[in-house]
Structure formats: structure tokens, C-alpha cells
Amino acid sequence: MYETKNPQLTPELYAYVLAHNPPLDPVQRELVDLTHTRLADVSGLQTAEEQGPLLAFLVRLVGARRIVEVGTFTGFSTLSMAQAMPADGQLIACDVSEEWTAVGREAWAKAGVADRIDLRIAPALDTLRALPEGPWIDFVFLDADKVSYVAYWEELVPRMNPGGLIVADNTLFHGAVADPAVEGPAAAIRAFNDRVRADDRMDDVLLTVADGLTIARRR
């Protein structure tokens, strides 16, 4: 078990939470552990373990066939979503790192879902701007550079199918969002949270899952 990203949880309670969630399958387990050993200095970037089953749950809940992920890293969230989508679905994964996503590519192949994943190595805003216009996306996981969250949101919302979900990670930003004096990425997340609340195209909730998780649904 790795450290929780939720400061409200004791290690004991976090262990209990993990023990009462669906366990990671062997490929997911290997990927999470490999990230912590091979990329120990940046392993904190990895999406929290309990969010894998949550993403899979949500993908199944909405029957998502067209998914966009912004921020892939070593591909744990990608893998969790790809395994939960139908075999003929498509997941566009955006990242700028060949090195980190190479770890994911291996795991996706091992899990037999590589053909569902279209990895685009480029600044995510360029990738999103080049996507087809009009509503066609069922599900988004937003987990890249925080300063661009609002820009990503503006590209994605018009492309969301009615009932489609945008799930955004780190929306409490280590608790710093509650401080109006903060600058940098925490301030960008504050602006994002305000934008989400004010957007009447979407319904939204902000949850204290891991480092904060916003779930928004296209009306």
C-alpha cells in the first residue's frame, strides 16, 4: 500500500478503504508497483490506487465508448478505463512524455487492450483542438498540467455527449485551494473549480476523494 493523497485519512483507514474496494488485477498491480520502483522520484504523479476501480465503475455506469484522457503518465488510469469500456470503444490518451507512457504501453499490451488506446504525444491543448467538433465524447479524465485545466474544459465541454462525464483530478490541490492568497497551480485549480460551478452546461460535484475529484455531467 502506498501513501494516501487524502490528508483526512489515517494509514489504517486508507488500508481499510483499499480492502473494501475491488482489488487491482495482476496487470494493474504490476504497473502500479513498477511505477513506484522504476520511477520512484516521480511516482507521486500516479493516479491514486482507489481511483482505478472508481474510473472503471464510472465508465461502465455511463457505458462510455469514446473516452479522452488528458495526462497519461505510466497509464494506470488509461488501463483502468480501457478495460472497462467495450472492445470496440476508443480511448484517446494525451501526454507529452514518450518515456513515461512507454511503461503504460507495455501494460496495455499485456492486458490485451492496446488496440483501444490511441496515444497522442503532444501538448494536450493541441491534441484537443484538433479533435472533431460537436458532441461525441462520453467520458473524460482530466489529470495533466493544472494551469491548463480551464482551457481543457473549454475545448472538451462542447464535445461532450449529453450525459457524458468529465472527471477532473487534484481539484483540492493538497488543500491549497482553500487559501485565497495561493498562486501557481493551486490558483489555476481555484479558477477551474469556479469555472465548473458557473458553467450551466454541466452538473457537477466536488468530492474529497484522494486529492479532490470533480465529476461533471453534460446536461
Ligand SMILES: C[S@@+](CC[C@H](N)C(=O)[O-])C[C@H]1O[C@@H](n2cnc3c(N)ncnc32)[C@H](O)[C@@H]1O
Ligand atoms: C498526474 S500525471 C497523470 C497520471 C495518470 N493519469 C496516471 O494514471 O498515473 C500528469 C501527466 O500529465 C502530463 N502532462 C503535463 N503537461 C502536459 C501537457 N501540456 N500536455 C499533455 N500532457 C501533459 C505529464 O507528462 C504527466 O504524465
